[in-house]
Amino acid sequence: MDEKKKVILKLDNICQSYVVGESVKDAVENVSLEVYDNEFLVILGPGHCGKTVLMNMIAGLEKPIGGKIYLDGEEVHGSDKRIGMVFQSLNLMPWRTVMGNVEFGLEVAGVSKEERRATAQKYIDLVGLKGFEKSYPHELSGGMKQRVGIARAYTNNPQILLMDEPFGQLDAQTRYAMEEEILRIWEQERRTILFVTNNIEEAVYLADRIVLLSNCPARVKQVYDLASLGRPRNTTSPDFLRIRSEISDNTDLAL
Numbered sequence: 001m002d003e004k005k006k007v008i009l010k011l012d013n014i015c016q017s018y019v020v021g022e023s024v025k026d027a028v029e030n031v032s033l034e035v036y037d038n039e040f041l042v043i044l045g046p047g048h049c050g051k052t053v054l055m056n057m058i059a060g061l062e063k064p065i066g067g068k069i070y071l072d073g074e075e076v077h078g079s080d081k082r083i084g085m086v087f088q089s090l091n092l093m094p095w096r097t098v099m100g101n102v103e104f105g106l107e108v109a110g111v112s113k114e115e116r117r118a119t120a121q122k123y124i125d126l127v128g129l130k131g132f133e134k135s136y137p138h139e140l141s142g143g144m145k146q147r148v149g150i151a152r153a154y155t156n157n158p159q160i161l162l163m164d165e166p167f168g169q170l171d172a173q174t175r176y177a178m179e180e181e182i183l184r185i186w187e188q189e190r191r192t193i194l195f196v197t198n199n200i201e202e203a204v205y206l207a208d209r210i211v212l213l214s215n216c217p218a219r220v221k222q223v224y225d226l227a228s229l230g231r232p233r234n235t236t237s238p239d240f241l242r243i244r245s246e247i248s249d250n251t252d253l254a255l
Ligand SMILES: Nc1ncnc2c1ncn2[C@@H]1O[C@H](COP(=O)(O)OP(=O)(O)OP(=O)(O)O)[C@@H](O)[C@H]1O
Pocket: 018, 019, 020, 025, 026, 027, 045, 046, 047, 048, 049, 050, 051, 052, 053, 054, 165, 198, 216
């Protein structure tokens, strides 16, 4: 490990299994991982391999049947407000405006109206939604809804943001635009990002490091450090194409 990098999140032999009918289905098997402060870490794996199960455990939404999770060196049990989430299905509240959705977490936390408005506005501006504060979710495009989800997560001031296939339902053009956007936001407002995808090109475009998972049950197949690719990335450069094809050759086919 690079001595200069601070480990903010550590997974130690995480396992998850479910009882399905008469049998036991293993979904995640002995996943160990160190995540560095401020890094953009991509969890890449084939469809149904266990990526969401892994994210849910990190988010504290499910308890692992084995293993431990450490945040800033301390074991965590259940959800922790230092970890925020942006999911593919955003669950925006349709009866609330963009501002109402983004400030919701602060409202629940009892933050004064003035303070929560100011914080929410900062992140609405950051994600490029200035002028849409009073719009309702049904008035927004898919990419704009994702921006609301990102602003909402940032507003709660998490140290780590979990993004589970956030752009999976967007059309290709919007997806590329949002990949650019998330890098811009990450560079401006540094937080650790754990980003889940099954798209190799997206992973190589975004990540500082990629954790490649196996087919279900998810195990860590390999970790790729992409520091040598630099930023911004050129998706047609020989280095980009080489690493993309190396990962592709090493990726299990989704069953
Ligand atoms: N509560 C549960 N009970 C039983 N099986 C489950 C449960 N949750 C997840 N699984 C199974 O665990 C496996 C991994 O699911 P998971 O949703 O994590 O995959 P994924 O990699 O996120 O998939 P996708 O790429 O489609 O998003 C799947 O086979 C799924 O059916």
